[in-house]
Amino acid sequence: MGARKRRSVTRRTRSPSINQQSRPQVSDTRVGELITRCESLLHRLGCSRASIVVEITSDGKLIAGALGLNFNGVATGRVIIDDQLLKALPYDELEFVLAHEVSHIFRNHLADSLTAAMVRALIEGEARKDDRVKLLLLGWDVWKVIRASQGHLPPTAATTRANELEADALAVWLTRDKETAKRFLLRIVGDNPDAPSHVWEVFGTTMPLPALSMRDRLAALDLLPY
Ligand SMILES: [Zn+2]
Numbered sequence: 001m002g003a004r005k006r007r008s009v010t011r012r013t014r015s016p017s018i019n020q021q022s023r024p025q026v027s028d029t030r031v032g033e034l035i036t037r038c039e040s041l042l043h044r045l046g047c048s049r050a051s052i053v054v055e056i057t058s059d060g061k062l063i064a065g066a067l068g069l070n071f072n073g074v075a076t077g078r079v080i081i082d083d084q085l086l087k088a089l090p091y092d093e094l095e096f097v098l099a100h101e102v103s104h105i106f107r108n109h110l111a112d113s114l115t116a117a118m119v120r121a122l123i124e125g126e127a128r129k130d131d132r133v134k135l136l137l138l139g140w141d142v143w144k145v146i147r148a149s150q151g152h153l154p155p156t157a158a159t160t161r162a163n164e165l166e167a168d169a170l171a172v173w174l175t176r177d178k179e180t181a182k183r184f185l186l187r188i189v190g191d192n193p194d195a196p197s198h199v200w201e202v203f204g205t206t207m208p209l210p211a212l213s214m215r216d217r218l219a220a221l222d223l224l225p226y
Contacts, residue, residue, distance in 0.1 A: 045106045048073040055080045068105035077105040093184040099171035109163040116156045157211035
């Protein structure tokens with residue numbers, strides 16, 4: 001989903017596990033309700049089967065996210081939601097969040113980002129052994145910055161952008177409630193539409209650059225015909 005905060009990780013799924021005390025205070029009933037809502041949204045998108053685990057986090061790394069795959073209409077995966085967000089959101093905004101996250105699973109967006117991350121990890125592994133590859137990586141990052149200054153997003157950032165806009169569009173198609181989607185998106189950036197929604201990084205993590213601003217996401221919602 002995007003915007004970042006900082007806190008500590010815990011997990012909650014349908015089945016209770018060890019380490020109860022460090023978990024966020026979210027009941028199994030509440031988690032079960034979220035799972036039902038996610039699976040129902042996936043069925044409405046056309047999945048014949050859906051099996052979703054909901055994880056409540058409090059590590060502050062992300063406010064919501066999804067990991068999963070859709071194979072021939074059979075969707076499986078994990079939807080992750082920050083516990084504070086869960087407490088703060090009214091029903092309709094939470095429905096948009098869930099719809100956005102399951103849309104990532106429905107459209108197999110994880111496969112796009114995994115492929116790019118694996119290629120980069122392979123090259124970084126080689127760079128640790130060979131200084132010429134390290135130089136190649138540096139050149140690659142410099143090239144991305146130059147291209148960005150000319151208004152072109154690097155391929156990974158362009159994929160992030162396209163995937164987020166697609167998940168928003170599918171989510172609003174599901175909820176038929178554009179105004180709630182816009183209210184939520186503004187909420188997570190403190191009502192500042194110029195804040196970045198997603199960033200891409202070069203030279204390690206020292207230079208985060210916007211892949212997508214919240215204003216872009218809001219404008220894309222306005223263009224939807226529904
Ligand atoms: Zn997203």
